[in-house]
């Protein structure tokens with residue numbers, strides 16, 4: 001099957017079928033389907049094979065998108081998979097949950113006038129085809145290097161680093177406080193965006209590749225010290241988990257819950273775990289009026305989870321407007337389709353209730369251009385307040401880093417002014433020799449694709465560090 005490229009001139013943009021809205025109400029399955037071979041080839045062939053591919057420039061992994069699109073259009077899928085997986089450890093995950101509208105697809109040159117190439121869906125198709133055909137294999141290590149690396153955190157940053165380091169023949173140990181691998185991929189992001197078997201499939205592959213996982217292993221000061229003694233290098237990839245608080249009157253009323261606790265309970269339930277706080281109704285939105293505060297991906301995941309749990313009404317309060325919200329526009333559209341009501345330009349002013357929250361007093365906001373920077377900021381509109389009824393409020397205002405120098409009893413671990421771990425941008429090393437860091441714990445709350453990129457960069461830096469140390473000992 002060979003398709004001529006430049007198909008955008010006569011072929012319309014088409015995404016795989018999406019689950020009908022009515023079916024989504026009580027269904028946690030992934031809402032996007034997958035291309036069939038003919039559709040994938042025709043959609044890939046819409047690419048104009050740009051000399052300077054802006055899609056690739058705006059992909060954090062610099063994926064060679066035009067080449068794997070051409071291979072897909074030609075039906076050379078195994079080559080397409082090899083090329084795409086050379087720069088991306090988890091293309092089946094990025095193809096599903098990257099905010100493509102802000103990254104590769106949003107910068108595709110045919111977007112203006114013809115609508116972009118459906119890059120993410122093709123990436124997912126290539127990788128799922130590779131899995132189905134048995135082309136995705138565990139790492140086969142030629143000879144063991146004799147060196148070992150300890151990685152704290154089995155999220156995408158830690159897993160990408162583990163994958164790359166194992167390929168170099170190093171013994172890799174991944175430690176995580178959770179009982180499952182994946183970090184936010186497993187307990188944060190809901191099934192309707194990323195089904196859990198996709199992550200578990202990667203876990204099995206990495207295990208078969210010889211990577212050793214130590215789950216239920218919470219790293220504290222003693223464990224960190226032991227790890228440094230045991231391994232030739234240590235990577236901190238612990239993500240950011242401290243929920244930001246809304247310090248307004250009565251913010252500690254019952255039924256005002258942090259987003260990640262709510263999502264974790266729902267994801268665990270979906271995985272078949274016993275979750276008493278869900279079963280007793282505390283984390284269950286069924287029959288309730290739910291208000292989610294925030295405008296990022298986490299808030300979108302909460303509103304859409306509440307819909308699926310059978311909430312009576314789901315409202316999202318965000319202090320800016322739709323254009324200025326940090327979440328992906330695709331997710332807002334999905335939430336709107338599913339019946340979520342957005343109240344833009346609104347900020348909580350006080351919670352009202354006895355033991356439990358019953359209402360939120362809301363302040364109307366307006367956008368103003370910041371004089372110096374020209375950026376939009378928000379200010380209250382004097383006298384414009386209203387109330388929104390709530391049986392449960394979910395706070396999704398973002399996350400900060402835990403205080404790692406205290407947790408790891410390592411005062412010498414330098415932090416940035418945002419509380420994230422500071423690294424040398426070239427070597428990815430922290431202020432502690434032989435200790436590296438990657439992912440959200442360095443960048444602050446970000447994206448999976450950036451965590452993968454950081455994990456890959458850290459692995460390259462760790463390999464170089466270990467080999468340089470080994471050479472200097474030998475000399």
Ligand code: FAD
Pocket residue numbers: 097098099152153154155156157158175176177178182183184185188189193217218219220237238239240260263297298301438439440441445446447448449451
């Ligand atoms: P994490 O994924 O957070 O993994 C860190 C791991 O470290 C965890 O498993 C944790 O248990 C472990 N850990 C932490 N401390 C310790 C310790 N002391 N000892 C042992 N283990 C420890 N990004 C997207 O690109 N697309 C999306 O659609 C998207 N949706 C999101 C939805 C939600 C609800 C959230 C919260 C985030 C979302 N993100 C999304 C962001 C994305 O999930 C993160 O940027 C990414 O997972 C960061 O990867 P990481 O490996 O740095 O950290």
Ligand code: SF4
Pocket residue numbers: 058059060061063065088094095098100103104105119120123449
């Ligand atoms: Fe686009 Fe993300 Fe894939 Fe890069 S990794 S091509 S940004 S979907």
Ligand code: SF4
Pocket residue numbers: 046047048049050053054055056065066107108109110117119
């Ligand atoms: Fe193809 Fe769009 Fe990338 Fe150009 S920017 S190479 S048209 S996908």
